[in-house]
Amino acid sequence: MITIIHSVTIVTLNRNNDIFEGYVTIKNNTFEKTGEGSPTDIEIEQADKVIDGKRKWLLPGFINTHGHLGSALLRGAGDDMPLMTWLKQVMWPNESRFDRETVLQAAQVAMIEMIKSGTTTFLDMYHLHMKETAKLVIDKGLRAVLGRGMIGLCPAHEQEDKLAESVSLFETFNGAGDGRLSIVLAPHAPYTCPPTFLKRVAETAEKYRMMIHTHVSETRGEVEEHIKTYGKRPVSHLDELGVFNGPVLAAHAVHVNEEEIEILKNRGAAISHNPASNLKLGSGVAPVPDFLEKGITVSLGTDSTASNNNLDMFEEARLSALIHKGTRENPEVTSAKDTLEMATLKGAEALSLENLGKIERDFKADFILVEPGQAHLTPWNKDRILSHLVYAARGSDVTDTFIDGKAVYSDRQLLLFDEEKIVFEANQLAKKFL
Numbered sequence: 001m002i003t004i005i006h007s008v009t010i011v012t013l014n015r016n017n018d019i020f021e022g023y024v025t026i027k028n029n030t031f032e033k034t035g036e037g038s039p040t041d042i043e044i045e046q047a048d049k050v051i052d053g054k055r056k057w058l059l060p061g062f063i064n065t066h067g068h069l070g071s072a073l074l075r076g077a078g079d080d081m082p083l084m085t086w087l088k089q090v091m092w093p094n095e096s097r098f099d100r101e102t103v104l105q106a107a108q109v110a111m112i113e114m115i116k117s118g119t120t121t122f123l124d125m126y127h128l129h130m131k132e133t134a135k136l137v138i139d140k141g142l143r144a145v146l147g148r149g150m151i152g153l154c155p156a157h158e159q160e161d162k163l164a165e166s167v168s169l170f171e172t173f174n175g176a177g178d179g180r181l182s183i184v185l186a187p188h189a190p191y192t193c194p195p196t197f198l199k200r201v202a203e204t205a206e207k208y209r210m211m212i213h214t215h216v217s218e219t220r221g222e223v224e225e226h227i228k229t230y231g232k233r234p235v236s237h238l239d240e241l242g243v244f245n246g247p248v249l250a251a252h253a254v255h256v257n258e259e260e261i262e263i264l265k266n267r268g269a270a271i272s273h274n275p276a277s278n279l280k281l282g283s284g285v286a287p288v289p290d291f292l293e294k295g296i297t298v299s300l301g302t303d304s305t306a307s308n309n310n311l312d313m314f315e316e317a318r319l320s321a322l323i324h325k326g327t328r329e330n331p332e333v334t335s336a337k338d339t340l341e342m343a344t345l346k347g348a349e350a351l352s353l354e355n356l357g358k359i360e361r362d363f364k365a366d367f368i369l370v371e372p373g374q375a376h377l378t379p380w381n382k383d384r385i386l387s388h389l390v391y392a393a394r395g396s397d398v399t400d401t402f403i404d405g406k407a408v409y410s411d412r413q414l415l416l417f418d419e420e421k422i423v424f425e426a427n428q429l430a431k432k433f434l
């Protein structure tokens with residue numbers, strides 16, 4: 001299957017950061033060619049499908065590296081609370097009453113929101129019905145990294161059950177959906193997973209060569225508590241327990257000191273920076289300029305709709321670009337290009353996904369089209385596109401989303417979801433909860 005999309009401005013995010021007017025040729029699920037100008041008559045003839053890009057911008061799809069899809073129906077259920085109060089009073093009591101239908105309905109609401117705002121790959125850490133979520137990802141054409149969220153505040157046999165469930169998810173679904181699905185180990189956090197359990201997680205990760213994804217040092221209070229209980233800071237402790245022996249993606253990393261940043265760097269850990277969630281829960285601002293200066297891979301995540309409260313990666317990127325300039329009183333600490341990379345190819349790097357996050361030959365054809373003919377993106381020329389994408393654009397500017405070479409959203413029409421039905425049913429279900 002060969003598809004050509006012509007008459008587009010291509011934002012490649014390649015090494016030279018090329019931006020040009022031209023066309024892309026997609027063979028099955030990968031880019032076969034990116035070319036300036038127009039395709040030749042022969043190229044058009046050989047294509048199975050030819051799409052007029054209508055002078056839109058074509059760029060890599062966003063990669064959202066941290067979220068919890070299953071809790072999407074708790075959007076707006078508990079604002080203006082600190083993390084621990086919010087978890088204990090809102091999240092955990094409601095989630096304990098979630099059934100299969102609620103989790104899957106929530107996951108679909110989140111998937112629709114992500115596709116419509118240009119996200120093509122997402123990471124989901126959740127503890128309920130992950131096999132069903134995996135099947136949904138396969139059916140609905142998305143690319144995802146899933147981890148069965150594990151809280152270790154339970155007897156050892158229950159910890160082992162959770163680990164076994166994670167391994168079973170890995171054995172059944174890793175690489176499924178033509179390689180669109182990856183499975184990771186997802187211990188919730190150092191404050192919810194005792195050291196003995198984290199050691200077991202590290203051993204399991206090594207045995208099955210799985211990546212670990214976990215929340216790390218999200219709030220000042222949890223770090224202080226950790227020091228009181230164990231006499232050491234969380235990142236140093238995780239290192240001692242062997243958690244960093246393989247690839248790790250740490251969500252948040254807001255309260256890490258210089259020594260811990262050094263450990264993260266030396267161990268090759270990546271960060272999922274979630275600025276909106278960190279601000280909303282009053283957790284703080286992660287030292288992203290320091291991570292970038294050290295060469296640590298920093299990606300972007302929204303966290304769940306319960307602490308954001310949307311999954312719009314344009315908004316996350318803009319917030320990330322602005323907040324560090326403000327807190328450091330220095331507009332040079334982040335750029336539009338760095339930020340856009342964090343939302344795309346650095347996300348792929350953080351999730352250990354190869355050939356993803358750029359518009360380049362042999363890269364996976366995960367991309368979006370953005371409609372530039374709107375007042376809030378005017379005026380534009382190719383020198384201003386990166387700036388507009390980070391500082392002016394929004395999720396609703398996306399008109400088309402392609403994943404693995406296939407359209408899942410075309411001319412603002414969802415091809416695999418009945419949005420009206422899902423939204424109606426989700427609203428009915430949500431009445432049972434806060």
Ligand SMILES: [Zn+2]
Nearest residue numbers: 215251303304
């Ligand atoms: Zn989270």
